Amino acid sequence: MPEADFRCSFASADDDEPIVGTAPTDAEVLLVEAPGPWGRDALRDNRLPESVRDHLASLDLKVFLLRRPDGSGGPGTHVFRATATPEGYDVRATLLDRPENLVGLDLDALPAHDSPLWLVCTNGKRDRCCAEIGRPIAGLLAREWPEGTWETTHLGGHRFSGTLLALPSGVALGRLDTGSALDACRAVLGGELPEGLTRGRAGRPGVEQVRELHVRAGGSPDAEVVALPGPIRRQSCGDTKVKGTTVYEVH
Template identity: 70%
Template sequence: MPDFRCSSASVEDAEPIAGTAPTDTDILLVEAPGPWGRDAVTDNRLPGLVRDHLASLEAKVLLVRRCDGSAGPGTRVYRARATEGGYDVRTAVLDRPEDLLEPSLLRDPAALTAYDGPLWLVCTNGKRDRCCAEIGRPIAGRLSARWPEGTWETTHLGGHRFSGTLLALPSGLTLGRLDPDTALAVCEAVERGEVPVPWVRGRAGRSGTEQVRELHLVGGGHPDDEVVAVPGPARRQSCGDDKVKGTTRYEVRTA
């Protein structure tokens, strides 16, 4: 199926997006302009020692770049750690990528400064999945006109089939099924502190069950209702390969 698009198939199947946000509680963002390979953390233009170091970290590593191809000066990094209401985000500009090898950079909170602006991390790695590139890049371009400092293209967030998808920090809300016409309004709602449920996959850093429970309550659901994970249908989940994998869905059982 050379023309298969996982995002279109997911919409046609009416696959639920709730509960599909990343569960990572510790995220490192590293500026890495230029092309990315399928396994972007190990296939990029950063120095070899830096690539190896990033691949060894326990934190989830995402590479970021500007959609217009600009870079620097220096290498921008962000560290995001999950809190009760989202993520604590800290940042630094390194003189050179090799500074990432300094152990204190990631161990000492004082090495990074607090960052309180919005970050819109739009998944665009076409080598991983063509939907991310075809849908994500126009979204990144639209958002960068509104938030030039806060918008980045990023590597694999997970959930290609929900493209266009992005991670919003510091809220941790992960959005899906965006297009250039909806992305700006939806992100403005997130910036106002709203939870635009139709486009929200969940709040990253939490389990799928917790993500769905929050969305259920935001939508007016009863707090005593139970959210249960159940096996979903096996389906092809990516344009990048033809593997069929199982999925997870969530049922809300009323109290």
């Protein structure tokens, strides 16, 4: 396939690559509103003040940048902190008058945020599939949840685009399109894990993600889940590198 025509998500789907167990494993995440374009290294290439970019790069936790699907920004800068729990994530939030106030912000003192958040990966400078598939999904969800829908930087797993992280549940979805995204998110709100679209519950290892989905499907909670080396494959449209994957067996 010519380089210009390669799409990692199409290749993954054509190969029937398993999606289960591929949700992000980050136990603590900081989400910061950063309107405007993002570069391939979004944390460094954005329109936030230099002091804020340096501060975010120094933090010992995963940072995602957010923007509204319609390109609007402000007033203020939304900040969310999500910490993994046995049930999903504990989400805290604040609205800063200016992004510079993020430097020195006490993240442990943020008030609780209970409304749903839909984070759709759309950074096209990192991967074409995320932009081409993710942006229409984000626009669709924003009509249903205008305050809770955000475009976000790299969630991991470009090849499962369109990808989405739901908070506070922590459910990560993949292989979404505009025909499935709305119903899938409504199902997540109802406590369901949409079959064929659920990558797992983020914030926990892949083995635990697979075990939860196995049990939810009626399997034994005592089943052994084994992680094994999977095929080496190209995982992104953004470069030609190949990497090893992981597959899971349930015994």
